[in-house]
Amino acid sequence: MIEVENLTKQYGRTTAVDDISFRVNKGEILGFLGPNGAGKTTTMRILTCYLPPTEGTARVAGFDVFEDPMEVKRRVGYIPESPPLYIDMNVETFLHFVAKIKGVAPASRKARVDEAMEKCRVSDVRDTLIGKLSKGYRQRVGLAQAILHNPEVLILDEPTAGLDPKQIIETRELIRALGGDHTIILSTHILPEVSMTCGRVVIINKGKVVAEDTPDNLTHRLKGAAMLRLEVRGEPGTVSDTLRAVPGVLSLREVREGNRGSVTLEVEAEAGKDLRAELARAVLGAGFDLLGLAQAGMSLEDIFLHLTTSDAATEPAAAVAPAAQAQA
Amino acid sequence: MTAALRNVAAIVEKEWRHYFGSPIAYVALFVWTLLFGIFFYFAFSFFLQQSMRGGPEAQFGPKLSLNEWLIRPVFHNMAVVALFIAPMLTMRLFAEEKRQGTIELLATSPISDLQIVLGKFLAAVGLYALMILTGLVNLVLVWSYATVKPEWKPVATGALSLLLLGSCFIALGLFVSTLTRNQIVAGILSFCLFLGIWTLGWADDPMAGPALKVVAYLGLTTHMEEMVKGVVDLKDLVYYLSFIVFGLFIAQLSVESQRWRA
Numbered sequence: 001m002i003e004v005e006n007l008t009k010q011y012g013r014t015t016a017v018d019d020i021s022f023r024v025n026k027g028e029i030l031g032f033l034g035p036n037g038a039g040k041t042t043t044m045r046i047l048t049c050y051l052p053p054t055e056g057t058a059r060v061a062g063f064d065v066f067e068d069p070m071e072v073k074r075r076v077g078y079i080p081e082s083p084p085l086y087i088d089m090n091v092e093t094f095l096h097f098v099a100k101i102k103g104v105a106p107a108s109r110k111a112r113v114d115e116a117m118e119k120c121r122v123s124d125v126r127d128t129l130i131g132k133l134s135k136g137y138r139q140r141v142g143l144a145q146a147i148l149h150n151p152e153v154l155i156l157d158e159p160t161a162g163l164d165p166k167q168i169i170e171t172r173e174l175i176r177a178l179g180g181d182h183t184i185i186l187s188t189h190i191l192p193e194v195s196m197t198c199g200r201v202v203i204i205n206k207g208k209v210v211a212e213d214t215p216d217n218l219t220h221r222l223k224g225a226a227m228l229r230l231e232v233r234g235e236p237g238t239v240s241d242t243l244r245a246v247p248g249v250l251s252l253r254e255v256r257e258g259n260r261g262s263v264t265l266e267v268e269a270e271a272g273k274d275l276r277a278e279l280a281r282a283v284l285g286a287g288f289d290l291l292g293l294a295q296a297g298m299s300l301e302d303i304f305l306h307l308t309t310s311d312a313a314t315e316p317a318a319a320v321a322p323a324a325q326a327q328a
Numbered sequence: 329m330t331a332a333l334r335n336v337a338a339i340v341e342k343e344w345r346h347y348f349g350s351p352i353a354y355v356a357l358f359v360w361t362l363l364f365g366i367f368f369y370f371a372f373s374f375f376l377q378q379s380m381r382g383g384p385e386a387q388f389g390p391k392l393s394l395n396e397w398l399i400r401p402v403f404h405n406m407a408v409v410a411l412f413i414a415p416m417l418t419m420r421l422f423a424e425e426k427r428q429g430t431i432e433l434l435a436t437s438p439i440s441d442l443q444i445v446l447g448k449f450l451a452a453v454g455l456y457a458l459m460i461l462t463g464l465v466n467l468v469l470v471w472s473y474a475t476v477k478p479e480w481k482p483v484a485t486g487a488l489s490l491l492l493l494g495s496c497f498i499a500l501g502l503f504v505s506t507l508t509r510n511q512i513v514a515g516i517l518s519f520c521l522f523l524g525i526w527t528l529g530w531a532d533d534p535m536a537g538p539a540l541k542v543v544a545y546l547g548l549t550t551h552m553e554e555m556v557k558g559v560v561d562l563k564d565l566v567y568y569l570s571f572i573v574f575g576l577f578i579a580q581l582s583v584e585s586q587r588w589r590a
Contacts, residue, residue: 048436051587073438084433086342088349100338101437103331145433 001026001153001183002047007056009042009207016042018207019056024200029179031198031215032187039207040187041081044155047185048078061152074103077151077182081158083142087131091122091141094130095148102149112148120144120174136167143171147178154184160193172197228267228295229255230279234288236263242286243267248275262291335439339447340454343421347455352420356413357459360406364463367405371398394470394478395558403486403556406463407549410494411522413459417452418501419515422583426509441583445502445576452498453491460487460494482558489555492568493548497522499575506582522548 002024009017017039024030034040045051047058049069057064063071086094095113104112117123120140125133130141139159146154159175160168175186175197188194194201195215203211232239236254244252248270255264269275276293283290347353375397425431434444464487470478501518508514529547531540544550548571551564 045432050432050435070438070440073436076436078432078436080429080432082429084428084430086346086430087428088346089342093345097338097342098433098437101335101434101439103438 003059005057008054010054015207020209022202026183027180029184029198031194031201033194033201034204038204044157048076049073075152077146078155079142079146083138085130090127090129092126098145099148104149116144116148135162154182156186158187231264231292232283232288233262246278246282335443336447340451343451360459361462363409367402368466371401395482400556414497415501415515415518418498418505420511421448422505423509423511423514442580445580453495456494485558485560486556489552496571499572503575503579506579
């Protein structure tokens with residue numbers, strides 16, 4: 001349904017998207033994961049024909065975004081990062097306007113608008129000015145706008161950004177319900193969001209695809225490694241040396257020196273190994289006091305750092321996300 | 329083709345909702361009709377004075393023409409008012425879409441840049457035409473009370489010239505609005521540009537050499553003179569229409585190119 005091949009986009013000298021390729025099959029929900037500035041929005045803007053690519057091709061529903069932009073636009077529903085809304089219109093008027101410019105036939109316009117409002121639960125505010133709506137409602141109106149013309153493809157740029165937890169859950173359910181009929185690309189920087197809604201994930205960083213897999217496989221592979229946080233009383237330099245000597249420790253970092261001679265350290269362990277017992281023994285064996293030992297969450301930023309700076313860039317096996325797991 | 333027209337109509341309707349959903353349309357209509365009324369009143373008073381001064385002889389001589397003494401000066405004054413009001417109508421047309429991010433909605437919908445530009449242009453011209461019509465209500469008084477009715481043809485062509493002049497402003501202002509996401513910048517820039525082109529007309533002088541004649545030809549007001557007198561010259565029509573087409577063309581070019589440069 002969506003084929004992206006060797007897509008590159010340059011803004012002047014900076015390369016926002018660097019030679020990425022991926023495919024999305026019909027009815028699939030693809031998660032597009034990456035930190036801010038990774039090139040998610042740029043890629044989505046190319047797919048919606050808002051920006052022309054510098055190199056490479058992208059085809060949506062069989063039409064090239066560059067050769068047949070009108071055909072692509074007819075088949076794509078899109079929510080940019082901040083939903084594009086006319087704040088001085090009321091919800092229903094706005095949706096009628098969008099229906100017109102999306103080419104919904106006049107006869108079915110009212111039915112389509114009603115259906116979209118029903119699906120996105122904005123029927124109760126149909127007469128309210130958009131400028132007076134809360135952030136959550138605006139996001140939903142944005143979603144209603146995107147599904148209005150019943151597009152084959154939906155492209156959603158961070159659809160849950162800025163929503164409260166209840167609204168996030170509702171929005172995810174809605175997106176899941178829309179999958180199947182629609183092919184969806186969804187961008188986010190929240191890991192659990194992807195595992196809950198998407199069938200497949202593309203992780204992108206600095207304009208490059210760094211991983212592509214199902215969320216299950218990805219989390220399995222990520223679960224392997226572990227990040228441990230220790231608080232030890234003792235002379236920092238010696239403590240570090242002691243811990244570094246423990247087999248299975250990949251790297252070690254002093255987070256801060258606490259008061260009363262204690263030090264907090266972060267230890268990255270090898271994939272699939274639980275080093276808690278070994279580390280505790282090493283600390284006590286060397287005559288230091290162990291004040292605390294916990295499994296620290298590896299933030300998404302850590303994962304990206306890991307994926308893009310280490311040699312394991314092609315194989316995200318050593319990264320972990322227990323904190324993200326717990327959130328989910 | 330019908331789809332294209334539907335798209336243009338949708339944009340026109342949307343812009344009218346903005347105009348009338350905000351104070352813009354009401355302020356523009358209010359200022360326009362107020363100034364039209366004031367200028368009309370002064371021109372009328374002056375006309376009466378002149379008629380009185382003519383004394384009894386004037387009754388036998390040729391009568392003062394209402395067209396020449398009343399209606400024509402009002403039209404000339406309103407052209408100046410258009411110079412001030414046109415930036416108000418155009419400054420937000422694209423700048424606001426860019427600031428709100430709604431340009432992304434338009435650009436990712438199956439509607440061409442030209443249709444967007446045309447829709448916005450027609451919406452502004454529509455509002456401006458409504459302003460002219462409400463101003464003309466003043467002239468109904470002349471028709472109902474004057475013993476010698478004025479000619480209607482110069483009034484019609486005068487209104488047409490006012491419409492064409494304003495449409496030129498709007499086309500150019502539309503282009504300026506595509507350049508920035510700040511309405512105020514667009515407004516001020518448009519006004520300066522309009523004023524610049526306006527002053528070109530001041531070069532029009534019987535003694536002027538060929539170079540100045542060319543400059544004068546490019547001036548906006550130069551082409552109003554004959555039309556306000558009731559003479560529609562093809563060269564004036566060609567001037568106004570090509571000015572409008574040019575303005576819309578560069579506006580569309582600007583919208584299109586910004587995506588490439590982004």
